[in-house]
Amino acid sequence: MKSCRIAILGATGAVGRTMLQVLEEQTDWPVGPVKLLASPRSAGQTLMFKGQPLTLEAVSEDSFADVDVVLGAVENELAKRWAPVIVNAGAVFVDNSSAFRLDPDVPLVIPQINPQDIRTHQGIIANPNCATIIALMAVAPIYRLSRITRMIVSTYQAVSGAGAAGLAELKRQIAQLEAGQPASAETFPVQIAYNLIPQIGGFDEQGYSSEEMKLQNEGRKILHDPALRVSCTCVRVPVLRCHSESITLETEREVSLDEVRRAIMEAEGVILNEQPYPTPLACTDQDTVEVGRLRRDLASEQGIALWCCGDQLRKGAATNAVEIVRALWQGQEI
Ligand SMILES: NC(=O)c1ccc[n+]([C@@H]2O[C@H](COP(=O)([O-])OP(=O)(O)OC[C@H]3O[C@@H](n4cnc5c(N)ncnc54)[C@H](OP(=O)(O)O)[C@@H]3O)[C@@H](O)[C@H]2O)c1
Incomplete structure (x- = not known):
């Protein structure tokens, strides 16, 4: 070749x-x-x-x-x-x-x-967008069991998602605060060190940020499912690398947790980690997306809740x- x-x-x-x-x-x-x-x-x-x-x-x-x-x-x-x-x-x-x-x-x-x-x-x-890749890698094995009709997603996105400048900003702010100086914010809208920022990208007229709309818009195109509904809250967290996501989804047909576990274990590029759960540090510099905290959604008959982490610079x-x-x-x- x-x-x-x-x-x-x-x-x-x-x-x-x-x-x-x-x-x-x-x-x-x-x-x-x-x-x-x-x-x-x-x-x-x-x-x-x-x-x-x-x-x-x-x-x-x-x-x-x-x-x-x-x-x-x-x-x-x-x-x-x-x-x-x-x-x-x-x-x-x-x-x-x-x-x-x-x-x-x-x-x-x-x-x-x-x-x-x-x-x-x-x-x-x-x-695709990095948070979209990580979420879809986690839920695609479930989607193959039954169509997913809706998803509620909260993301916990690392500073390196904003590039080399985002990474440098967290490190600089920690050093400034440790030295007793005020933290200067240049890349993020407010201080990210020891904080959370519920904004990634600009807001639209409905109040969603540009990052929050990507999961629905890109998810529909990748899954070839224009009816997929996703409501998302994207949060920047003071983590250097790897995005984490809390996902609650509803399937068209009721699927058991055993079926979901088997589907995730058989899927390429995804690991089921229930010992005890995935974390961004443990997923750093690896290509697989880890899924854990698998459980039934207490607020919906057909619902499943899970947690996933993936290195957004690698698989994302x-x-x-x-x-x-x-x-x-x-x-x-x-
Ligand atoms: N960071 C993530 O986790 C992530 C994940 C998925 C997708 N993305 C997307 O990937 C792209 C790159 O993101 P990043 O995080 O790697 O950004 P970054 O760390 O800020 O890197 C930006 C790159 O663009 C180059 N550049 C800037 N101005 C240029 C110019 N006038 N001509 C040619 N090159 C120029 C820079 O080169 P110099 O060093 O010479 O300025 C640098 O190599 C973005 O579209 C981002 O949305 C990022």
Whole structure:
């Protein structure tokens, strides 16, 4: 099999660096050469890949002529700016921003759930929102037992979900407070150290934040179920890495907890952890989503409640994107 030439656009960021790490770990398909792209601020710096320093380049119109796939790890406006250049150069753009996720011409893919959608791409494939990937990895085994009609979700999202700057802000604020100084808030709307912030993204006219609407909108597209109803509260928590979610769902047919346990244990990419339960620290730097605290919902006949944790930089972003590329490459559908 010929080698897949990959560029990472946004290679210095929280997601971009994790992509490089995940690519380094690939052993069963041929990856490389790898090109690192970022802003002019990073040009000339190096990052290590397979024991060798790779030099970062400032992204330009000529960056994509010699690559098969571009892994996107930049904000929406930059993804929109470079997508046509990438596609015109003949490469496939696997994008982590939300710029193209709801575009009907762009497949939105979690390879363990809707791999068939990869084949419909026209040059761009979108990686879903990180909290959406983690929630759907946990509930898809249940959905395969019976359609899920509604979900109530509360998220507990790590600071690295806001990128390298979010991670730096929590560490800086803790140091400032320990030194007796006031904590300065730049990335988050208020102090995150020793606090919780019930806002991720801007609010709409109904009072939901942009992050809260992603689970319903993206969940409908991934599950091919336009009637799925999700009501979500997204909270930023002072955790470095890994998103956690409390999910209460209702199924069309009543399913037993034993059926659910078996379905989760048999599903790819998910682990049932009831000894005693998943935590973000224990899930850090792993690709599997852990599910625990499985119980009947006391407020609904057909309801099930669960808790799940997943590393949002790996399965919520870099790993999912690399899995898409691997599936594409092995199917040679580029
Ligand atoms: N963090 C997460 O958990 C997560 C999860 C899923 C999806 N995402 C999405 O993934 C994308 C990247 O997020 P992130 O958290 O990795 O952000 P980040 O840590 O802030 O990294 C941003 C990247 O964009 C690059 N960049 C900034 N301005 C640029 C320019 N003018 N030209 C080229 N590159 C430029 C930066 O390069 P310089 O260092 O040179 O500035 C850096 O590599 C976003 O769309 C985000 O919504 C993030």
